[in-house]
């Protein structure tokens with residue numbers, strides 16, 4: 001079976017000369033391989049007539065077409081949902097069960113589609129477009145499987161599904177009011193006070209939803225879902241915008257619920273949260289396949305290996321390997337800068353940092369909550385602001401390039417315009433180091449203002465790393481990226497640190513990402529918005545230990561993949577490691 005996918009957002013028949021039709025050998029032979037849809041005025045490709053030659057893919061000036069061969073085991077009768085001819089198709093479905101079922105997969109692979117189907121928001125059409133989808137057909141389709149009963153209940157409205165959506169930032173547009181009042185209104189369990197405490201919402205109860213930051217909105221959305229009485233709960237990316245402690249607080253709360261399906265890209269959080277895993281694979285925006293359910297350890301490991309052992313399927317050529325980074329002795333390398341202990345007061349906020357030395361080519365991971373003074377610290381190093389006490393010693397003027405946490409898409413122009421205004425993007429070096437790994441090729445002609453969160457993030461990282469600087473500060477580069485993109489970004493950052501001998505400061509709440517990318521850690525603690533205390537740069541083991549002790553979370557290493565895993569709270573390992581004071585893996 002072959003899929004012809006058209007990205008109708010890119011396709012612009014008024015601006016091209018219909019090259020797809022003009023050059024299609026089928027059309028030239030007089031067949032209806034490609035026709036123009038009367039309603040939309042856009043082309044439709046017949047997957048039956050298409051020979052898969054790929055000429056239209058190359059000829060389309062807007063890169064709107066993909067022709068994709070499907071794995072042999074897939075056939076039309078295995079489609080659970082199709083968004084239309086030449087559009088995304090979903091094969092298979094997640095099986096909800098008691099406990100937490102986690103879904104792992106790239107962006108655009110159909111995870112949200114799965115959640116919408118199981119939440120009863122979308123009736124799957126089984127790939128048929130000739131009539132309105134209905135539950136009777138779906139029940140027939142899943143007869144004899146665990147999903148039959150589930151859809152029977154959905155049909156009879158016997159399932160109350162609670163869905164925490166992915167894009168919490170749109171909530172203020174649909175719901176108005178104060179946090180406390182809104183949460184009280186949905187509190188069907190009488191657990192308002194408990195949730196306010198566990199998700200640390202006390203200080204924002206009197207605020208309007210429209211005044212909340214992303215992380216605050218996320219916690220309110222999670223609280224609202226938790227407080228309602230449901231038969232099943234869906235959480236789409238609960239950790240976006242949250243710092244590490246908030247991620248684990250949310251995870252603990254979600255685990256209290258009976259039946260949950262969760263989509264999550266922070267593998268440590270997903271691991272901690274889930275009892276089972278479904279892997280989703282395929283080609284983003286074209287088709288997605290749902291694997292059989294797996295135990296958490298096996299599921300995450302197989303995802304990283306790119307291979308489903310039981311099904312005997314390899315879905316990615318290269319495994320994702322989080323290699324244990326060799327410990328480099330930077331003391332023999334040139335110094336970028338040194339600083340004494342410093343103090344700085346900005347309005348009501350006080351920052352205190354212990355002194356340290358940063359070497360060229362070193363990546364320093366910064367761990368700590370948001371609003372704790374990390375950016376202020378880097379500004380002190382760069383000389384953008386002066387400390388009240390203490391000093392920075394450096395040879396010359398040091399240039400800093402900064403990617404903020406909140407990236408505003410306020411640039412007028414295309415991605416190409418933006419990047420070209422910073423550097424020459426037409427060199428083979430730039431293509432191989434930035435454009436290709438960050439998958440920017442298809443974004444170059446897009447308006448910056450129209451990018452999605454994950455696309456904007458990759459462009460912002462590219463823009464930051466393209467500037468000529470001695471210090472790079474990347475605030476939350478992993479936000480909105482999927483697991484595979486996170487790995488790619490970490491490799492790009494490492495390579496640029498090595499090549500430019502720059503100092504990299506990376507603030508990120510994904511510990512797997514931090515563990516992979518950093519040479520040393522600086523740990524910030526304190527009270528967000530009031531005071532922050534920064535440690536000296538510490539070796540990774542000591543830094544992680546200090547940080548995890550504050551979080552009261554212990555880690556071990558997976559014996560097969562080497563990835564860090566959070567111990568379940570109260571498990572034997574957790575208790576033993578806490579007694580020994582070994583919070584990082586032993």
Ligand code: ADP
Nearest residue numbers: 083088106107108109110111112113114285286
């Ligand atoms: P994920 O949650 O894994 O990122 P989604 O389920 O959101 O993936 O989307 C999978 C694919 O389906 C994407 O290519 C998306 O563009 C497409 N898609 C999602 N919703 C619709 C829709 N209503 N109409 C057409 N295509 C859609």
Ligand code: SF4
Nearest residue numbers: 011012016019020060
């Ligand atoms: Fe033009 Fe490409 Fe659309 Fe065909 S697919 S109509 S070539 S933009």
Ligand code: SF4
Nearest residue numbers: 024050051053054056
């Ligand atoms: Fe026509 Fe070839 Fe494109 Fe198929 S792949 S629609 S046969 S040009």
